[in-house]
Amino acid sequence: MTQRSILALATAIVLSLALALGTSGYAQDKKTPLKIGAIFSVTGKASWLGDPEKKTTLMLVEAINKAGGVDGCPVEVIIEDDEGLEPKAVNAAEKLINKENVLAIIGPSLSGTSLAIKPICEKAQIPLVSCAAAEAIVTPIEESKYVFKTPQLDSHVAIRIVEQMKKMGIKKIGLITDTLAFGQQGRKHLLANSKEVGLEVVADETFGPADTDMTAQLKKIESAGAGAVVGWTIVPAQSIIPKNMRQLGMKIPLFLSHGFGNPKYIQAAGEAAEGIIFPAGRLLIADELPADHFQKQVLATYKADYEKLHGPPVSTFGGHAYDALYLVVNAMKAKKVCGNPDVKKVRDMIRDGLEETKGWVGTAGVFNMSSKDHTGLDKDGSLELLIVGKGGKILPLEQKK
Amino acid sequence: MISLADFLQYLFSGVTIGAIYAMVGLGFTMVYNSTSIINFAQGEFVMLGGLLGVTFVGAAKKMGFPPAASIPLAFLLAVGTTTLVGMLMEKIAVEPRERLSVFHYCGLAVVAFAIARVVLDASMPIAVGVGLAAGIVAYAGLRHKTTVSMRNPSVLQLIIITIALSILVRGVAMFVFGKDPYFMDHFVSESPVRVLGATVLPQTLLVVTVILLVVVLVGLFFGFTLTGKAMQACAFNRDIAKLMGINDRWMILLSFAMSAAVGAIAGYVVTPITLMDYDRGPMLALKGFGAAVLGGLGNGYGAVAAGFILGILEALGAGLISSGYKDAISLIILLTVLFYKPSGLFGSAEAARFKEF
Numbered sequence: 006m007t008q009r010s011i012l013a014l015a016t017a018i019v020l021s022l023a024l025a026l027g028t029s030g031y032a033q034d035k036k037t038p039l040k041i042g043a044i045f046s047v048t049g050k051a052s053w054l055g056d057p058e059k060k061t062t063l064m065l066v067e068a069i070n071k072a073g074g075v076d077g078c079p080v081e082v083i084i085e086d087d088e089g090l091e092p093k094a095v096n097a098a099e100k101l102i103n104k105e106n107v108l109a110i111i112g113p114s115l116s117g118t119s120l121a122i123k124p125i126c127e128k129a130q131i132p133l134v135s136c137a138a139a140e141a142i143v144t145p146i147e148e149s150k151y152v153f154k155t156p157q158l159d160s161h162v163a164i165r166i167v168e169q170m171k172k173m174g175i176k177k178i179g180l181i182t183d184t185l186a187f188g189q190q191g192r193k194h195l196l197a198n199s200k201e202v203g204l205e206v207v208a209d210e211t212f213g214p215a216d217t218d219m220t221a222q223l224k225k226i227e228s229a230g231a232g233a234v235v236g237w238t239i240v241p242a243q244s245i246i247p248k249n250m251r252q253l254g255m256k257i258p259l260f261l262s263h264g265f266g267n268p269k270y271i272q273a274a275g276e277a278a279e280g281i282i283f284p285a286g287r288l289l290i291a292d293e294l295p296a297d298h299f300q301k302q303v304l305a306t307y308k309a310d311y312e313k314l315h316g317p318p319v320s321t322f323g324g325h326a327y328d329a330l331y332l333v334v335n336a337m338k339a340k341k342v343c344g345n346p347d348v349k350k351v352r353d354m355i356r357d358g359l360e361e362t363k364g365w366v367g368t369a370g371v372f373n374m375s376s377k378d379h380t381g382l383d384k385d386g387s388l389e390l391l392i393v394g395k396g397g398k399i400l401p402l403e404q405k406k
Numbered sequence: 407m408i409s410l411a412d413f414l415q416y417l418f419s420g421v422t423i424g425a426i427y428a429m430v431g432l433g434f435t436m437v438y439n440s441t442s443i444i445n446f447a448q449g450e451f452v453m454l455g456g457l458l459g460v461t462f463v464g465a466a467k468k469m470g471f472p473p474a475a476s477i478p479l480a481f482l483l484a485v486g487t488t489t490l491v492g493m494l495m496e497k498i499a500v501e502p503r504e505r506l507s508v509f510h511y512c513g514l515a516v517v518a519f520a521i522a523r524v525v526l527d528a529s530m531p532i533a534v535g536v537g538l539a540a541g542i543v544a545y546a547g548l549r550h551k552t553t554v555s556m557r558n559p560s561v562l563q564l565i566i567i568t569i570a571l572s573i574l575v576r577g578v579a580m581f582v583f584g585k586d587p588y589f590m591d592h593f594v595s596e597s598p599v600r601v602l603g604a605t606v607l608p609q610t611l612l613v614v615t616v617i618l619l620v621v622v623l624v625g626l627f628f629g630f631t632l633t634g635k636a637m638q639a640c641a642f643n644r645d646i647a648k649l650m651g652i653n654d655r656w657m658i659l660l661s662f663a664m665s666a667a668v669g670a671i672a673g674y675v676v677t678p679i680t681l682m683d684y685d686r687g688p689m690l691a692l693k694g695f696g697a698a699v700l701g702g703l704g705n706g707y708g709a710v711a712a713g714f715i716l717g718i719l720e721a722l723g724a725g726l727i728s729s730g731y732k733d734a735i736s737l738i739i740l741l742t743v744l745f746y747k748p749s750g751l752f753g754s755a756e757a758a759r760f761k762e763f
Contacts, residue, residue, distance in 0.1 A: 217426065220415060224415045275591075
């Protein structure tokens with residue numbers, strides 16, 4: 006290209022950018038905003054986690070600021086997309102901490118990315134409230150001083166599944182888990198907990214996140230004489246598991262993890278989804294809850310607001326971001342950080358505030374944090390065993406019986 | 407010991423998986439044969455075929471068409487649209503040229519519009535204005551310039567361009583279709599057919615039939631039509647083919663159109679079994695490329711056979727050894743074959759010597 010053509014191209018780009026910027030309208034707030042960083046997998050293989058999380062965060066920040074922010078200070082959220090990749094999550098965390106000087110970080114969406122940035126946040130002494138499930142994010146507690154998380158614990162989910170199978174008189178089980186961090190953590194908990202209650206794992210299969218057919222693995226589970234199949238994954242491929250089981254004519258029950266808590270997955274599995282049992286937060290059955298249930302108001306309001314803005318269905322993953330953001334904002338309120346210019350001190354104050362959270366009702370359950378527990382959820386209060394009924398309707402397992 | 411029923415089940419599972427690899431591999435072969443390019447956007451065609459298919463089937467259902475009419479109708483529309491995308495791809499980035507074409511100015515306008523609308527959140531009329539302004543200013547400034555670098559692009563340049571295009575198509579698909587998986591009803595009954603104790607879905611049989619049909623049609627096209635032979639001539643030696651009066655640009659455009667169509671057909675027929683989302687392309691392209699290489703680059707029948715072989719190896723690996731190592735098993739076999747026979751299972755070392763890449 007010659008000089009003139011480069012000049013013309015540059016002019017075109019600058020002109021169009023300036024035009025768009027000038028008209029988008031920037032408003033300046035008077036008080037210094039409180040900056041919160043957010044890292045979500047908005048694009049990439051885990052985008053169905055990051056997408057509702059981003060939408061939820063943006064929706065809530067607007068609502069919080071409309072209601073006066075934190076003691077008059079507006080809240081500003083800077084959202085970074087890690088594409089579900091560890092190196093990008095690390096870059097995003099470094100940028101948020103060192104360049105943007107945020108006071109706390111919410112996210113990332115995945116266990117792998119959360120574990121990748123955990124040491125960075127510990128070293129920088131900045132509170133991190135992860136939206137991912139793996140227990141290793143907040144254990145051991147000595148190495149997780151600044152790290153919290155909002156989803157239900159993997160081990161609780163595994164215990165609930167195992168207990169239910171025991172109750173149903175199942176003796177032998179077959180596992181099918183994905184090869185990602187989430188699936189492998191779940192596999193570990195399932196193996197440990199089934200041993201504890203005396204269930205025998207007769208087949209232990211895995212599949213890749215992009216796989217399209219699991220009949221080989223399922224056939225192996227069936228041939229091994231399993232009385233139930235337990236799947237543990239978050240990828241959309243889990244919708245294929247019930248379809249494949251139907252194809253093989255397998256009549257044994259299918260249990261899935263809380264990673265199945267997206268109505269789109271249930272739709273995708275179609276009729277084959279009927280009868281799947283999975284433990285999850287109560288957001289999916291918000292409409293079914295009795296009016297006096299302690300979570301009814303929180304869940305019904307969030308569901309209605311989200312679905313009004315983005316259309317149904319709401320997914321539990323957006324709920325994890327709901328909890329993370331509110332935990333941070335509540336800690337900011339409790340510690341009165343508005344107007345405090347000392348970033349380092351404010352970060353510590355937010356950390357303390359998070360740890361002192363008691364009895365706060367979020368979408369995942371009641372949070373009771375302590376210096377020993379950075380999740381703060383108990384296994385029965387935060388999880389409900391759900392079953393997919395006729396027409397893909399999600400129902401509580403207990404009521405159905 | 408493993409029973410016959412189990413073994414058959416693994417085999418069917420492998421055929422289901424392999425069918426997709428075979429179609430993607432065939433698409434790679436077609437473009438490679440007429441241009442020596444590896445088109446890494448091949449997986450994107452499959453994704454587009456599937457997602458557009460779901461959209462069109464849904465739209466047809468809403469308009470009151472019965473399934474018997476909406477499935478072929480959506481098929482034609484999805485394959486047609488994807489074919490157009492493939493041709494547009496060739497026009498914008500692959501075709502040798504001296505000046506920027508009207509496609510480039512339109513593309514620039516669309517990009518400026520998208521940036522204004524999505525990134526900067528501008529309102530619709532402003533974003534349209536920005537897009538038009540960018541297109542017109544660029545046209546005014548660049549209309550008479552010759553672009554030396556694109557006059558005679560190297561094969562490597564073109565391959566890298568296809569990688570860029572695949573990322574672009576995936577990004578646009580993400581905005582248009584969203585990130586959730588899409589699903590479609592089976593074309594025929596969903597109740598499995600029993601064969602000696604193993605089960606196979608009618609849709610799988612349909613997929614295999616469609617693929618064999620496509621392979622036969624493509625074979626007939628290359629073997630018995632003048633255009634097909636002209637495309638092959640371009641593959642052997644573009645310069646000499648040109649001297650013989652063959653319109654090489656048209657042949658290359660046609661090869662992109664055909665490979666896009668083959669990809670879209672595959673995407674459309676497998677979506678009921680596998681579901682489809684915007685991010686499927688890269689993995690499919692990788693496996694399909696593996697099939698094309700294993701079969702001997704440039705050999706269409708070889709690519710299809712190798713696709714099935716890879717799929718069956720994966721399924722047998724998962725069933726007989728361990729599902730944790732199934733990708734490793736198929737890739738190790740791929741490597742081993744290439745180590746002893748670099749031209750692939752069905753490729754000829756003689757023919758490979760004349761290739762640029």
